Every structure is written in structure tokens, then in C-alpha cells.
Amino acid sequence: MISFYLNGKSCEITHLNPNTTVLEYLRLHERQTDTKEGCGSGDCGACTIMAQRLPESSSEAVKPSPFFTLNSCITLLSLMDGHHLMTAAYLADNPDNHPDRATLHPAQQAMVDCHGSQCGFCTPGFVMSLASTYENHRLQAEASGSTDELSYDEVVASIAGNLCRCTGYRPIVEAGLTMGQIGQQRDAAQEIAKDLTIDLATDAMKTSHTPAATATNALEPVLTQNARQLFMPQSLEDFHQVLAANPSATIWAGGTDLGLSVTQHLVDHDAIIQLSAIDELKSWTLTDPDDTHAKNNSLNKSLVLGAGMTYKTMLPVLEQYFPEFAALFERIASPQIRNMGTIGGNIANASPIGDLPPVLLALDAQVHLRHCDVANHTTDNQASYTDEVLPLSEFFLDYKKTKLRAGSYVVAVHIPLMQANQHLYIYKISKRYEDDISACLLAAKVDVAADNMTIENARLGLGGMAAIPLLAEKTQQALIGQPVAVDSFLTAAQMLPMDVSPMTDVRASREYRMHVVQRLLVKCGKQLVVDVEPVSA
Incomplete structure (x- = not known):
């Protein structure tokens, strides 16, 4: 099964079409219609929701994970396993004994005070983007003791993935700048703000939120409906087993482009292998030239980015080693997309208008591929595979055609570090x-x-x-x-x-x-x- 929280309520699902998006689940299964469908392609932001990763057990004492936003229209529900999903309706503190005296979240109250809503269709999405920024700023302030307010640039960046057709953006930006003051006024009045973070230790359900695919057999799907199956391997070894057994399955990372196959082309994928639980694909390292997978590089050290790293997790790394590359990220898609999209997905998708491949080509990057042995696979043994590291310039063959084949996937990208005499x-x-x-x-x-x-x-x-x-x-x-x-x-x-x-x-x-x-x-x-x-x- 997959398990998550939705607006404070624990949910566990075993039978559902693996192609179900978060938006479809919210509106059609939960009747949570405060989240709107606009473009259905991750462009307008009307469907934006906020999420937070849960600790893996009720005894795990860690600081709260940051909040993040996503486009629910193109995000598979299975990607939310182990998360708390929040919609605009959940943000307000509306006690059962005072249903007529709801206390709006500072982001909501600011939108009201600054007249940031007209037709209202896009408003829930704007609220979620602003609320995520507000909550993360609050968490950082609590940790550091800072009293700094959100800047104009921070507010504008937070709503970069939300489009408004009515009011223009001035009152919405003003709301973003005002919500901090509303929160401070409530703090001064000793009004207890609603805590959006789920505390598993005190939750009445006391549900274990260990990752979904805890089945003893890695080949067992975690979601099924009719002949459709979703696999969520927890390690590379499990992934190799599943991929070798299902070589024609759709490999799904963030799915920010692949999601369009479901929403725009109405494709129902028969088998999906979802990679969000594989931590080995989300790390980065510096590799010496004599490393096995870097031997074709120049004499420089290389930055190795795991294929599962998102734009958001790559950004601080690139700021350190390739600042010119990092500067491009504010021009790439939106915060919602950058929170979910991965470097491996951007390359494997082979779109001619992808933003990362041209830069990686200029940087003489190499792509690390892994080919599982599909022909000789048996369920009794771990799947064998071969690795291939080749220049990215040799990876793309034709429109949407690459060196990947059935049973293959992108492991990592190797980028030689810049030298003093090189300019990007x-x-x-x-x-x-x-x-x-x-x-x-x-x-x-x-x-x-x-x-x-x-x-x-x-x-x-x-x-x-x-x-x-x-x-x-x-x-x-x-x-x-x-x-x-x-x-x-x-x-x-x-x-x-x-x-x-x-x-x-x-x-x-x-x-x-x-x-x-x-x-x-x-x-x-x-x-x-x-x-x-x-x-x-």
C-alpha cells in the first residue's frame, strides 16, 4: 500500500489505478474541490498544493522537514507516500465549537486584506505557494532566532509558477509582503497558530509511515487495479530486480514531463516503476579522474549528480561548483516543477527543448547508464547488469530516441569541474x-x-x-x-x-x-x- 496524510487525516491505499494523479484523487475520490484544475499540464499553478515529508516513525525525533509545493495535476499520488498533503481548506484554524469564527492562515488573511482575489479560481494555488514560503520562513526564523521579514524578491519567486488572469500581481505580491506582519501581530496577541506539521507520536491513528514498498518480495506491486501495477523499489538492488522482470515498464522519477502523457494524451501506463524511495539515486559526490566511471573524463575532477536529484536539491551544489549554471535555474519552469523534476528525467525524456542538456553538452558531461540483463533474468537471483559511461553528445540519437533500451536507466551525470581558464x-x-x-x-x-x-x-x-x-x-x-x-x-x-x-x-x-x-x-x-x-x- 501507499500511506500518507491528507489535511491531517491518515490515508492508506492498496487498490487504485497507478496513473492516478494527486489532483484526480483530491477532487474525484476525496471530493476536496478547493484545489482547482486549470491547464492540466503544470503551467498555471491553480492546482498547487503544499506537502511536507513525514518522519519514518513516531519515535523519530528530528526537526520538521521543509514544506514544498507541487503541481497536483501532473504528480502521481504514489509520489506522496510518506508525506502530509495540505490544501487551502486545511490552512484555516476552524474549531468545531466555533465554526463561524475561523482564523485564516496569514497567507489567506493577507490575500483578503490586500484584495488579492477576484474570480478566485487561481486563489487556492497562490495561497498554497505563499503559505509554503511563510511556513518555511517561520521554521528558519525559529531555528536561527532571526526577525527578518520576507523580501520582495522572495515573494515574487514563490509565486513564479502561479498565473492570474484577473487582478494582476501587485495585490498578490502585497499580500505576500503583508502575511509576515499578520503572523507577528498574532504572536504579539499570544494567539496560538495552527501547527501544520503532523506529530506522529501524538497522532491518534499512530500509523507507521515506513516507506510503502515493505513487501518481502520486491517484485510485488504496491498499487494495483485490474492489470495495471505500480512498483516502488526501495533500493537499487530491488530496482534492478523489478526492471529486469518488467523491462517495458514506465520508469517514473518526478514525472513533471511524463505526467503530461496521462493528463494530455490520456495514456494509461500498464506498469510504472516509481523511483522516489531510492536514496542512492539522490546523492552527489566529487570523483577523481581514475575512478571507474570517470576514466573517460579529462584530468579534472568531476561532479557526479545522481539521476534522482531534483532541481531544488541540485541548486546549492551547482551554486558551489557551477554558479553560471545555477543562475539558469530561476528561468527553468517554476518552484513547483523544480521541487519534483529530476536531472535524470530531464535527460532521459530527451526533449529537444529541455533546459539542462545543452548546458551539460557544453560542459562535456558524461552520462552513466545501467543496462539490466533482461534475457537471463530469473526471480531466484539478483538481476545482473552492465554499466556504460558515454559522452552526453552520443546519448541523443533522434527525436525522443536515446541510447536507453528496455531494461536500461540513467544512474548519474558526470560533469568535469571548471578550470580557471574556462568561461561559461x-x-x-x-x-x-x-x-x-x-x-x-x-x-x-x-x-x-x-x-x-x-x-x-x-x-x-x-x-x-x-x-x-x-x-x-x-x-x-x-x-x-x-x-x-x-x-x-x-x-x-x-x-x-x-x-x-x-x-x-x-x-x-x-x-x-x-x-x-x-x-x-x-x-x-x-x-x-x-x-x-x-x-x-
Whole structure:
């Protein structure tokens, strides 16, 4: 079974279509209609809910996990195993003996006071995004003793994944800036705020929330309905067993793009292997060049990111080792998507407009694949497998086609660390600054000579230009050996049509894409000239 809390109530489920999304469960099974369905594709934020991971047992004494938001329309319910799900209706403190005197959550009260709602359809989603930010800020303040209030930038960032069609955003942002004051006023009046965190030790149900797939046999599904099955392996060994036995199953990590197959294309996956419980895929490390899985890298150390790491968990790591890459994250999707989407899913999905692959191509990243031995698998033994580490540039074959095959998955991504003479530039073009898909993306890594006067090497990753993310090989070759000067990039830009014939779609025409990327390459040259100064003889 899967087990979780919904608005303070314990839920345990054994029989349910594995393709059921959180939104579908809320509205159709629980009649929890305060969560709205807007776009059904994770774009508008109307379906936003808030969640918090539960401790694994009632005796576990740990500080509360942070709250996070997600798009319930594209999130499988099984991903919420071991979590507390909260909707807008739960936030208000409405005692049974005073049903007419509900105390709204500061985020809700602020939306009322600042007139942040008009038609009201998007309001629950905005409330959840603001409430999550408020609660996390409160937890941090309690831990550090800080009295700082939320900044304008923090409030704006928190609602980046929510769209409003009526009021405009000024009163909503004002509500975000005001909710802290409301909370402080209640604290001063000694009004006890509702604690949204579930305390398993005092919960009347005293339900154990050990991870769902505790069946003795890893091959047993945790959810079934008719012929459809959901597997939730708890370790890599279990995963190999399940995958070898079900090689055609859909592998589901965050599912922020795969979820569209359910909501937009109405696909009912017969078998799903859900990876959220496998901690081995969520870690990162630095690897020496002589490591088995890094031997094809350069002499540099590599950052190894587990395929199950989400954008949110990757961000502090990239800020430390690749700050230019980290800066792109505020342009990638929304907080709700970044809380769930994974690097492995973004690569394996092989979308030509994915934001990560062009940057990883420019950084000369390698992808670590694992191929389970499907042909010789038996249920009596652990599944055998072979590992393959190859340049990411060899991974993408054609539109939505990769080196993955039945029984294969992405284990990790290896990224050589930047050296002092290397410079990284990333440019994303989209119709909206936030929460939008790329029309085109250019990532350029340029190596300069010791005297800062010559380009020693260049790698140019392109996204949104063709059926796959790719390297502009002829263009980057035209830069090698050339002076660090804008003219070098102007000349190289003329080679771009030899590398790619851009596509035309609803986001941009081929002519626009070509012109923009050529100009972005020149912009890269201008920035490089500013960033490096020739060394005097």
C-alpha cells in the first residue's frame, strides 16, 4: 500500500489505478474541490498544493522537514507516500465549537486584506505557494532566532509558477509582503497558530509511515487495479530486480514531463516503476579522474549528480561548483516543477527543448547508464547488469530516441569541474522570463590560453533548435585558435547554418531561431572580451 496524510487525516491505499494523479484523487475520490484544475499540464499553478515529508516513525525525533509545493495535476499520488498533503481548506484554524469564527492562515488573511482575489479560481494555488514560503520562513526564523521579514524578491519567486488572469500581481505580491506582519501581530496577541506539521507520536491513528514498498518480495506491486501495477523499489538492488522482470515498464522519477502523457494524451501506463524511495539515486559526490566511471573524463575532477536529484536539491551544489549554471535555474519552469523534476528525467525524456542538456553538452558531461540483463533474468537471483559511461553528445540519437533500451536507466551525470581558464555563458530565450519553455538556448564554454589572447577550445550546446539537443561542432571549431575578440565570434556565427537547420513551431520560426542564436554567440564574445584581460609581455 501507499500511506500518507491528507489535511491531517491518515490515508492508506492498496487498490487504485497507478496513473492516478494527486489532483484526480483530491477532487474525484476525496471530493476536496478547493484545489482547482486549470491547464492540466503544470503551467498555471491553480492546482498547487503544499506537502511536507513525514518522519519514518513516531519515535523519530528530528526537526520538521521543509514544506514544498507541487503541481497536483501532473504528480502521481504514489509520489506522496510518506508525506502530509495540505490544501487551502486545511490552512484555516476552524474549531468545531466555533465554526463561524475561523482564523485564516496569514497567507489567506493577507490575500483578503490586500484584495488579492477576484474570480478566485487561481486563489487556492497562490495561497498554497505563499503559505509554503511563510511556513518555511517561520521554521528558519525559529531555528536561527532571526526577525527578518520576507523580501520582495522572495515573494515574487514563490509565486513564479502561479498565473492570474484577473487582478494582476501587485495585490498578490502585497499580500505576500503583508502575511509576515499578520503572523507577528498574532504572536504579539499570544494567539496560538495552527501547527501544520503532523506529530506522529501524538497522532491518534499512530500509523507507521515506513516507506510503502515493505513487501518481502520486491517484485510485488504496491498499487494495483485490474492489470495495471505500480512498483516502488526501495533500493537499487530491488530496482534492478523489478526492471529486469518488467523491462517495458514506465520508469517514473518526478514525472513533471511524463505526467503530461496521462493528463494530455490520456495514456494509461500498464506498469510504472516509481523511483522516489531510492536514496542512492539522490546523492552527489566529487570523483577523481581514475575512478571507474570517470576514466573517460579529462584530468579534472568531476561532479557526479545522481539521476534522482531534483532541481531544488541540485541548486546549492551547482551554486558551489557551477554558479553560471545555477543562475539558469530561476528561468527553468517554476518552484513547483523544480521541487519534483529530476536531472535524470530531464535527460532521459530527451526533449529537444529541455533546459539542462545543452548546458551539460557544453560542459562535456558524461552520462552513466545501467543496462539490466533482461534475457537471463530469473526471480531466484539478483538481476545482473552492465554499466556504460558515454559522452552526453552520443546519448541523443533522434527525436525522443536515446541510447536507453528496455531494461536500461540513467544512474548519474558526470560533469568535469571548471578550470580557471574556462568561461561559461548560458542564454535562454523564451516568451516569458519565468515558467516558460525555451524558444532557443545557447550554452558556451570557452577555454582561453594562458596569455588570455587566444581561444584554445570551445563547446557550444544548442537547445530548441533541432530534434535533439546538440553541439554546434563546425561553429565551435571555427573559434579554436582565434583571438579573444568579437570579430572571432562574428565569423564563427556565420558557420552556424552548417551545424543546424532550425525547426519552426508555435514558439518561433526557423529564421528567428537562427538569427537569435547567432547574435547570442556574438554576445558571448563581447562578454568574454570583458571577462579576460590580455597578459602583458
